[in-house]
Amino acid sequence: MAFPFVKDFCMAVMTGKTICAAFASVAALFAVATCLARAQAPAPADASPPYRPGLGDLMTMTVQPRHIKLALAGRQKNWTYAAYELHELQEAFDRAAKAWPQWQSVPIADLMTAATKEPIASLARAIKDGASDRFATAYEHLTDTCNACHQAANRPMIVIRVPDASSFPDQDFEPQQQ
Numbered sequence: 001m002a003f004p005f006v007k008d009f010c011m012a013v014m015t016g017k018t019i020c021a022a023f024a025s026v027a028a029l030f031a032v033a034t035c036l037a038r039a040q041a042p043a044p045a046d047a048s049p050p051y052r053p054g055l056g057d058l059m060t061m062t063v064q065p066r067h068i069k070l071a072l073a074g075r076q077k078n079w080t081y082a083a084y085e086l087h088e089l090q091e092a093f094d095r096a097a098k099a100w101p102q103w104q105s106v107p108i109a110d111l112m113t114a115a116t117k118e119p120i121a122s123l124a125r126a127i128k129d130g131a132s133d134r135f136a137t138a139y140e141h142l143t144d145t146c147n148a149c150h151q152a153a154n155r156p157m158i159v160i161r162v163p164d165a166s167s168f169p170d171q172d173f174e175p176q177q178q
């Protein structure tokens with residue numbers, strides 16, 4: 001008794017006599033396939049659009065914590081972790097620029113590359129050499145570029161500085177014995 005069930009199902013989905021009338025014949029199998037395919041059609045167009053975080057949200061969620069963790073890693077001379085976190089910061093910049101290549105009148109993607117490329121390269125060199133002094137200088141330079149962009153983007157009230165404490169009490173930034 002599969003047909004009556006499928007027919008009812010199809011009726012309910014399609015609410016049209018003409019399509020479901022086909023069940024009486026051998027062609028019923030094709031009709032079943034059609035009905036099921038239509039029943040599984042994508043959600044209607046009025047479904048809400050995917051969540052798109054604002055640039056300020058991405059800065060707060062992804063860039064800011066990585067910037068803080070990088071400082072803590074450098075302070076503890078945890079170079080393995082610092083290298084990892086610098087890469088994460090780079091990715092956070094890349095993703096923010098990809099999500100917001102243009103923000104208001106500001107070409108974020110272009111500015112992001114121009115502003116952060118050099119300080120990130122200096123940091124990478126200092127980390128590779130395990131050079132604390134050069135790390136500290138490069139980190140200050142990176143922090144200046146955060147503020148330079150905020151000023152260029154007419155957000156001079158967003159002032160970033162070198163952190164003096166950890167906001168991550170559950171994470172140990174000291175180097176681990178490998």
Ligand code: HEC
Pocket residue numbers: 054055056057059060063064067103106108111112115116142143145146147149150153155158160
């Ligand atoms: C290429 C430009 C650019 C660079 C580089 C940049 N930012 Fe931003 N940032 C912005 C813009 C523009 C906003 C404001 C976005 C908004 O209001 O929606 C912002 C907002 C923020 C905010 C949100 C402020 C708040 O209190 O809600 C934080 C935090 C932040 N940035 C941190 C940083 C840090 C840390 C760096 C450097 C490691 C950095 N930003 C580098 C452009 C930049």
